[in-house]
Amino acid sequence: MISSSTQPVRQPQNEIFDSFYELFIYESIEQIIQKHKNKEASQISSNAPGQQSQQQASTVQQDIYHEIDMIARTLGRKIIDLLIRDIQYKFQTQLDTMKFICTEFWKFTFSKQVDNLRTNNTGTYIFTDEAFKFTGRVSNNDHESKEYKQKIKCYESFVVGLIIGALMNIGYDKVPIVNTQIAGTKLVLTVNVPLPNLS
Amino acid sequence: MSKQQSIHAKQGENIFAKNPKISAELLALTYGAFVHKLIKDTDNAEEVNAILDKMGFNIGCRLVDEFFAKSPTQGLCQDLSDTAKVIAEQAFKMFMGVTAEIANFDGDNKSFSLILRENPLADFVVLPMQNQKLWYSNVVCGVIRGALDMLNMKVNVYFKKDVLRGHDCSEIRVELKEIVKDRYEEDE
Numbered sequence: 001m002i003s004s005s006t007q008p009v010r011q012p013q014n015e016i017f018d019s020f021y022e023l024f025i026y027e028s029i030e031q032i033i034q035k036h037k038n039k040e041a042s043q044i045s046s047n048a049p050g051q052q053s054q055q056q057a058s059t060v061q062q063d064i065y066h067e068i069d070m071i072a073r074t075l076g077r078k079i080i081d082l083l084i085r086d087i088q089y090k091f092q093t094q095l096d097t098m099k100f101i102c103t104e105f106w107k108f109t110f111s112k113q114v115d116n117l118r119t120n121n122t123g124t125y126i127f128t129d130e131a132f133k134f135t136g137r138v139s140n141n142d143h144e145s146k147e148y149k150q151k152i153k154c155y156e157s158f159v160v161g162l163i164i165g166a167l168m169n170i171g172y173d174k175v176p177i178v179n180t181q182i183a184g185t186k187l188v189l190t191v192n193v194p195l196p197n198l199s
Numbered sequence: 200m201s202k203q204q205s206i207h208a209k210q211g212e213n214i215f216a217k218n219p220k221i222s223a224e225l226l227a228l229t230y231g232a233f234v235h236k237l238i239k240d241t242d243n244a245e246e247v248n249a250i251l252d253k254m255g256f257n258i259g260c261r262l263v264d265e266f267f268a269k270s271p272t273q274g275l276c277q278d279l280s281d282t283a284k285v286i287a288e289q290a291f292k293m294f295m296g297v298t299a300e301i302a303n304f305d306g307d308n309k310s311f312s313l314i315l316r317e318n319p320l321a322d323f324v325v326l327p328m329q330n331q332k333l334w335y336s337n338v339v340c341g342v343i344r345g346a347l348d349m350l351n352m353k354v355n356v357y358f359k360k361d362v363l364r365g366h367d368c369s370e371i372r373v374e375l376k377e378i379v380k381d382r383y384e385e386d387e
Contacts, residue, residue, distance in 0.1 A: 014222070014296040014297070015220040015221065015222060015296055016220060016222075016223045016226060016294055016319070017220060017221075017265075017269070017293050018219060018220065018221045019262065019265045020258070020262060021221055021225065021226050021229065023261055023262060023265075024226070024233075024258060025229065027254045027257050028233045031250065031254055070236075071236050074232045074236075075228055075229055075232040078231075078232065079225070079228060082224060108221075108222060
């Protein structure tokens with residue numbers, strides 16, 4: 001477990017219910033998906049129908065994930081800007097940085113702390129969050145279906161984008177490799193920080 | 200002080216104290232990142248307004264359930280001024296963290312204005328010159344429209360003034376078009 005050390009707590013300012021925020025995220029992702037679907041439909045009608053539809057569908061999905069990822073990176077960068085304006089925190093080691101992400105950043109963004117942080121001390125960190133609430137509003141009769149998996153993937157790219165944006169703003173010049181898996185309400189996030197260039 | 204507060208405002212604050220919350224700045228940042236992306240994509244402020252309004256409508260349809268789940272004592276509103284008070288003092292406090300003022304009721308009680316002295320969505324925003332046609336917080340209009348739509352009220356909601364455009368306050372105009380009557384048809 002993460003020990004809550006004696007960092008100064010950020011004073012809560014203007015607070016709101018989380019439901020509006022969650023719904024907003026849900027709607028914006030929905031909107032992005034819709035936009036790409038429309039674009040695809042107009043392209044298909046202009047081209048000869050029935051050709052390369054499989055391949056096209058997968059590139060559309062990639063576009064959706066990429067767009068969500070980019071929005072989330074911007075957001076992660078801005079959140080870090082806001083947080084380190086108010087909090088006195090010393091980023092001495094890599095572990096400190098990761099702890100900051102686990103506690104302050106996670107608390108600000110998802111209103112709770114990460115449940116578990118593990119590391120192998122060579123640049124790999126595994127975050128576990130047992131109650132990730134963003135996906136609570138996504139439901140489907142069949143959790144194995146393709147649509148459901150695609151939708152969950154959208155949320156995964158959102159979280160990945162957030163963490164990458166945050167880490168890059170803290171000062172990693174190389175983009176860390178972040179992977180995440182969401183199953184139900186459990187989220188497992190793996191961060192691989194590339195070793196610094198010593199030359 | 201407490202005597203002057205209306206019953207709605209008091210209720211709003213009671214409910215507010217009980218439930219889990221997030222910082223409004225997070226909402227502001229997320230909203231900003233998304234609107235920024237929309238503008239870059241479409242490059243047409245009017246289109247962005249329409250998209251935001253439609254998104255708001257979808258949010259509002261669900262948010263009204265959330266509202267009634269969190270304030271179970273809320274009964275039926277007697278008339279439009281009652282509705283206005285609940286929106287301004289309870290709903291805005293719950294979901295935006297600020298309260299709105301009600302003003303400019305017209306003669307036959309069909310429309311009113313909500314005045315926002317501070318707008319948490321627009322905390323860190325400066326509207327660039329080429330996007331002067333954008334109503335930045337247009338999602339709020341959609342939310343009000345969607346929420347009232349679920350309560351059988353067809354309304355027209357639009358921004359009249361916005362601080363970002365240099366006005367002294369943000370004004371949202373709500374116009375009631377009609378109240379749809381529930382119709383029940385008998386089964387066989």
